[in-house]
Amino acid sequence: MRTAKGRFGIHGGQFIPETLMNAVIELETAYEYYRNDGGFNRELNTLLNAYANRPSGLYYAEKLTRALGGAKIYLKREDLNHTGSHKINNVLGQALLAKKMGKTRLIAETGAGQHGVACATAAALMDMDCVVFMGEEDTRRQALNVYRMRLLGATVIPVTSGTATLKDAVSEAMREWTSRIDDTHYCLGSVMGPHPFPTIVRDFQAVISREIKSQLLEREGRLPDVVIACVGGGSNAIGSFYHFIDDKTVRLIGCEAAGRGIDSLETAATINTGREGIFHGMKSYFCQDEYGQIAPVYSISAGLDYPGIGPEHAYLHDLGRAEYVPVTDEEAVNAFEFLSKTEGIIPAIESAHAVAHAIKIAPEMSRDRMIVITLSGRGDKDCAAIARYRGEDIHE
Numbered sequence: 001m002r003t004a005k006g007r008f009g010i011h012g013g014q015f016i017p018e019t020l021m022n023a024v025i026e027l028e029t030a031y032e033y034y035r036n037d038g039g040f041n042r043e044l045n046t047l048l049n050a051y052a053n054r055p056s057g058l059y060y061a062e063k064l065t066r067a068l069g070g071a072k073i074y075l076k077r078e079d080l081n082h083t084g085s086h087k088i089n090n091v092l093g094q095a096l097l098a099k100k101m102g103k104t105r106l107i108a109e110t111g112a113g114q115h116g117v118a119c120a121t122a123a124a125l126m127d128m129d130c131v132v133f134m135g136e137e138d139t140r141r142q143a144l145n146v147y148r149m150r151l152l153g154a155t156v157i158p159v160t161s162g163t164a165t166l167k168d169a170v171s172e173a174m175r176e177w178t179s180r181i182d183d184t185h186y187c188l189g190s191v192m193g194p195h196p197f198p199t200i201v202r203d204f205q206a207v208i209s210r211e212i213k214s215q216l217l218e219r220e221g222r223l224p225d226v227v228i229a230c231v232g233g234g235s236n237a238i239g240s241f242y243h244f245i246d247d248k249t250v251r252l253i254g255c256e257a258a259g260r261g262i263d264s265l266e267t268a269a270t271i272n273t274g275r276e277g278i279f280h281g282m283k284s285y286f287c288q289d290e291y292g293q294i295a296p297v298y299s300i301s302a303g304l305d306y307p308g309i310g311p312e313h314a315y316l317h318d319l320g321r322a323e324y325v326p327v328t329d330e331e332a333v334n335a336f337e338f339l340s341k342t343e344g345i346i347p348a349i350e351s352a353h354a355v356a357h358a359i360k361i362a363p364e365m366s367r368d369r370m371i372v373i374t375l376s377g378r379g380d381k382d383c384a385a386i387a388r389y390r391g392e393d394i395h396e
């Protein structure tokens with residue numbers, strides 16, 4: 001779906017300072033070489049299979065299907081990957097690429113801490129230094145993940161600028177990369193930022209839809225009718241959609257975090273409430289205030305709490321190829337509890353946004369239809385916050 005030089009329709013591009021140009025050109029050149037290199041791909045596949053536990057299962061959720069009384073529901077189990085989410089797919093790819101480029105140091109941004117933990121993990125495995133930028137507010141909300149990163153040997157730097165959350169961590173990591181590109185690779189965590197990141201991260205996450213397609217063809221002999229995934233920056237969603245984009249019968253649905261509702265100011269639903277703009281090196285849709293400043297965003301889910309969306313999603317939205325629907329905190333929490341009780345699977349609160357939308361549409365579909373929901377991660381990390389949401393303090 002890529003048009004000229006990292007553009008997706010009018011979106012994407014490279015809106016970066018002169019000082020970063022060399023770094024992105026070096027990265028693009030290396031990626032163009034290694035993406036077609038047999039040795040690189042074999043090494044990455046071995047890591048994904050032996051270390052990250054791929055292929056992840058495609059599980060027929062029979063009890064959920066019966067409870068909803070409509071379409072047959074499959075769950076793509078990215079929650080069973082090493083480190084507990086889809087983030088590891090991208091991180092192993094980028095860390096291996098960085099290593100081939102002769103880099104010895106990984107830097108990363110993180111919100112909830114899942115991407116930071118995945119980076120710290122890959123750095124430990126590959127003997128690299130790792131520095132993770134994390135909004136100070138998030139270091140407090142996600143103290144356990146800060147400990148995990150430090151345990152894995154990474155340095156965590158709390159970012160105090162702006163709202164001290166994910167967008168500020170991205171800005172700080174970009175600043176750091178500008179000042180130190182010789183030995184450092186910026187391991188970006190989603191399909192965002194300047195070209196070539198949206199393409200690189202998409203390619204490393206596309207393993208999700210490649211597996212869904214072959215697993216479902218083997219089980220059911222046909223393609224799904226609907227694929228549903230949650231959207232923060234959009235990496236697990238584009239990974240889930242990618243190999244179905246040309247299959248026009250497959251509906252692709254991205255679930256945005258509506259927070260307290262798209263009519264409130266406490267939301268992170270970018271396509272549903274945002275406007276076109278330029279931020280973090282790319283043109284896309286962003287939540288903005290009346291003056292075009294990036295608006296503060298809110299969601300119960302720290303992993304979806306980002307004011308933008310990857311440029312390829314913005315393009316799929318413009319084309320009408322994918323739909324982007326808002327899901328509130330309350331709907332996501334209900335789905336978190338419902339999936340736990342019906343299937344014995346506790347999803348990440350991010351992934352619960354996708355489950356919530358399936359709960360809305362499955363009953364209206366006939367029983368010969370099929371939905372695949374990507375469970376982007378597991379929910380252990382969220383239990384204390386959801387308990388708090390329900391008015392219970394479990395002293396994490």
Ligand SMILES: *Cc1c(COP(=O)(O)O)cnc(C)c1O
Pocket residue numbers: 085086087112114115189190191230231232233234235236237303304348350351376377378
């Ligand atoms: C980070 C994260 C997300 C959001 O990121 P995307 O790039 O939109 O996939 C979703 N789910 C989980 C479990 C995450 O850790």
